[in-house]
Amino acid sequence: MIPVCAVPDLPVGEAVRVEAEVPIAVFNADGVLYAIDDTCTHQDASLADGWLEGCLVECPLHATCFDLRTGRPTGPPAKRPVRTHEVVVENDYVYVRVSVPADSPVVGHGEVA
Amino acid sequence: MRAITVVGASLAGLSAARALRSQSYDGRIVVVGDEPHRPYDRPPLSKEFLAGKASVEDLALSTPDDDELDVDWWLGHKAIALDASRRAVRLDSGEELVSDGVVLATGARARTLPGSGLAGVHTLRSLDDALALRAELAEGGPLVVIGAGFIGAEVASTARALGLDVTVVEALPTPLAGPLGPEMGALVAALHTDNGTRLVTGVGVAGFVGAGRVRAVRLADDRELPAATVVVGVGAVPNVDWLAGSGVEVDGGVLTDARCATGVPGIVAVGDCALSYNRFAGSALRLEHWTNAVQQPEIAAATLLGRRADVRSAAPYFWSDQYGVRLQFAGHRRPGDAVEIAEGDPAERSFAAVYRRDGRSVAVLAVNRAKLFGRLRRELAVPEAEVVR
Ligand SMILES: Cc1cc2nc3c(=O)[nH]c(=O)nc-3n(C[C@H](O)[C@H](O)[C@H](O)COP(=O)(O)OP(=O)(O)OC[C@H]3O[C@@H](n4cnc5c(N)ncnc54)[C@H](O)[C@@H]3O)c2cc1C
Numbered sequence: 001m002i003p004v005c006a007v008p009d010l011p012v013g014e015a016v017r018v019e020a021e022v023p024i025a026v027f028n029a030d031g032v033l034y035a036i037d038d039t040c041t042h043q044d045a046s047l048a049d050g051w052l053e054g055c056l057v058e059c060p061l062h063a064t065c066f067d068l069r070t071g072r073p074t075g076p077p078a079k080r081p082v083r084t085h086e087v088v089v090e091n092d093y094v095y096v097r098v099s100v101p102a103d104s105p106v107v108g109h110g111e112v113a
Numbered sequence: 114m115r116a117i118t119v120v121g122a123s124l125a126g127l128s129a130a131r132a133l134r135s136q137s138y139d140g141r142i143v144v145v146g147d148e149p150h151r152p153y154d155r156p157p158l159s160k161e162f163l164a165g166k167a168s169v170e171d172l173a174l175s176t177p178d179d180d181e182l183d184v185d186w187w188l189g190h191k192a193i194a195l196d197a198s199r200r201a202v203r204l205d206s207g208e209e210l211v212s213d214g215v216v217l218a219t220g221a222r223a224r225t226l227p228g229s230g231l232a233g234v235h236t237l238r239s240l241d242d243a244l245a246l247r248a249e250l251a252e253g254g255p256l257v258v259i260g261a262g263f264i265g266a267e268v269a270s271t272a273r274a275l276g277l278d279v280t281v282v283e284a285l286p287t288p289l290a291g292p293l294g295p296e297m298g299a300l301v302a303a304l305h306t307d308n309g310t311r312l313v314t315g316v317g318v319a320g321f322v323g324a325g326r327v328r329a330v331r332l333a334d335d336r337e338l339p340a341a342t343v344v345v346g347v348g349a350v351p352n353v354d355w356l357a358g359s360g361v362e363v364d365g366g367v368l369t370d371a372r373c374a375t376g377v378p379g380i381v382a383v384g385d386c387a388l389s390y391n392r393f394a395g396s397a398l399r400l401e402h403w404t405n406a407v408q409q410p411e412i413a414a415a416t417l418l419g420r421r422a423d424v425r426s427a428a429p430y431f432w433s434d435q436y437g438v439r440l441q442f443a444g445h446r447r448p449g450d451a452v453e454i455a456e457g458d459p460a461e462r463s464f465a466a467v468y469r470r471d472g473r474s475v476a477v478l479a480v481n482r483a484k485l486f487g488r489l490r491r492e493l494a495v496p497e498a499e500v501v502r
């Protein structure tokens with residue numbers, strides 16, 4: 001598991017970026033924590049810098065929204081989902097369990113939505 | 114509406130087809146484009162693609178969902194005339210497409226300079242332009258870029274990263290003073306000299322030196338800058354010549370209201386070719402920004418389909434990537450607006466600056482501050498009383 005930050009350091013509406021094999025962004029969406037790959041699947045932008053609204057984060061560069069629950073883009077220009085990761089809170093500290101090895105191809109996230 | 118013709122098969126044209134379908138239009142859509150290519154993305158042409166870090170496939174704009182658009186693509190066909198009263202588009206191949214609605218999305222082309230016909234002198238607008246320029250940059254420098262606007266600056270930055278010797282020539286005393294104002298223009302232009310690109314300002318170009326192939330660029334003060342390759346980046350001209358005499362009003366762009374409607378019912382214009390009333394500016398503007406070419410088609414589709422579009426859209430926005438630094442700008446600056454740094458440090462090339470008029474923020478520039486930019490752009494005030502025409 002990758003250590004992220006203490007729970008109070010990730011208040012509602014905020015995001016942090018953690019350097020892993022590929023960078024990961026962890027969000028606090030109205031009290032629920034989500035983790036996704038930080039780099040937009042369209043071009044080079046950090047989703048931790050994006051605008052958070054409900055369970056959607058809007059990419060700061062071209063405004064594709066990604067659903068934090070599924071990683072799916074809600075529309076163009078991004079075509080592919082970002083990976084989602086499990087968030088674990090232990091002793092008031094936030095960790096991320098990376099879902100699949102970073103180099104294995106993303107095959108989508110099933111019909112979660 | 115049973116049939117709609119979209120003229121221009123690029124970002125705005127594709128976005129128009131998507132918007133029509135998402136607004137439940139189920140009639141015929143024909144998209145006419147004079148390039149042989151399916152819609153592709155232009156911003157990478159001066160950035161990742163020119164650097165060799167993106168492929169032609171990476172540029173494709175279509176997503177898997179677009180397979181359901183059911184569009185009849187007429188690629189490699191140029192529209193040469195419009196009869197507005199009949200909504201008839203005449204093509205260079207002799208065919209005429211008559212429909213109930215027409216979307217004008219012909220974009221813009223690179224402005225050229227006299228003598229641009231010499232080998233080694235390039236402009237950058239299309240995929241074919243980018244392929245040709247990329248091949249020449251691979252041969253080495255020196256490169257002279259004429260014009261320190263966004264595209265010129267991006268080409269210079271990419272060429273520097275490829276190891277070329279680069280000089281940028283700008284006729285204005287301060288690059289980017291138009292969009293960013295003199296203070297911020299100077300700060301951003303410093304990226305060139307920071308990164309080993311020579312910047313020559315306040316002097317025009319007199320012509321090109323060379324027989325058959327360019328050898329140098331001659332400046333107005335008689336200096337000569339040796340050049341293996343030259344990129345002319347002196348702005349873009351809207352592709353509206355073909356509309357002369359059509360009945361659609363053209364004034365350096367297709368004139369439209371805030372709903373993208375021209376004066377002719379059933380004809381709308383979007384993207385780089387449209388000169389549209391913009392409530393942030395309080396006047397008609399021709400925006401040459403990617404995001405505008407995505408947003409306007411949604412409004413235009415509603416207009417065509419007889420719905421009242423929500424024109425309280427976001428502030429004009431563009432970005433630019435230069436020398437590993439990301440610039441983002443939103444709103445509309447006017448001469449005389451006061452600008453101050455809201456956060457960060459220009460010396461570190463990471464800051465956000467807010468432009469104010471009568472105490473209200475009307476525009477924001479961010480340099481490597483994407484997150485703060487996202488908040489500041491949402492706080493921009495509409496300078497004029499909200500006039501929706
Ligand atoms: C090198 C480069 C870098 C850029 N970088 C950025 C950036 O970083 N950020 C940003 O915000 N914007 C950027 N832009 C601007 C952005 O790409 C444009 O705003 C956008 O492409 C406009 O889309 P459009 O569909 O309106 O016009 P265009 O993309 O110009 O497309 C118009 C299409 O219509 C075709 N056409 C023209 N006349 C006819 C005719 N008579 N018949 C049939 N077809 C016709 C053209 O060949 C073209 O394919 C950049 C542009 C370029 C060229």
Ligand code: FES
Nearest residue numbers: 040042043059062
């Ligand atoms: S980089 Fe995220 S939408 Fe373009």
